[in-house]
Amino acid sequence: MINQNIVGQPAAGSNNALMNGRSGALGDAIVSELHGGFYEANYQGNIFFGGHGSLIALSANTITLTATTTPILGLYNPSGNTKNLALNKASLNLVASNLTSGAGPGVFVWAISVGNGSISTGSNPYNAKTLLQSGSNAKVFAGNVALTGLTNNLTIVAGSGFTSPSGLTYTTIASTALMPSYGGIEVFDGSLIVPPGGVLALLNTTSSTVFSAVGRLEWEEVPV
16 A cells, blocks of 8 residues: 655644645645644653752762762662663852862763662652652762762763863852853763663862862653
């Protein structure tokens, strides 16, 4: 059977009415998007997010790779979970929190670890449909919380797309000075999956305690 589409504007339809598909003069399909790209997944209750509730200072442990690491942002998919965590986007905002002396935090990088049986820390994420902290087995990390129970050290695998004052050093900044913030939004659109037992962590690379961060992770949970 050959599918035949209509060229041009069809008659207005209504709920439960059958309509012809549309095509261009060369047979190319014409499609339109009714809602936002993630609306359907969100309506089904599969989108979750988590992050900082307030600015949290970076520390010496935001550059390490062991169970004592406190990721700037992190995500753990418990071993035995029946869902993959498909990352949609991450955001970060970084500001200087000390006006008298400081050094930049280096570049931001993504680190991963797999095969972790039980990490006991982290917070419950929010469901983007219900706005409740329920419906997910994942744990989200957002500063000052160590990856307690990590059995396989993190490995830095890629630089992030976030901007950073990596080369900045300063002595005194006037309290009236306008300081730029750094960070941005990194879009994954599901191109990065955290499997069961996996950890994803955003780290900086130079020890700095005079910058503070606030950020957010958003992902879709898909059956394995």
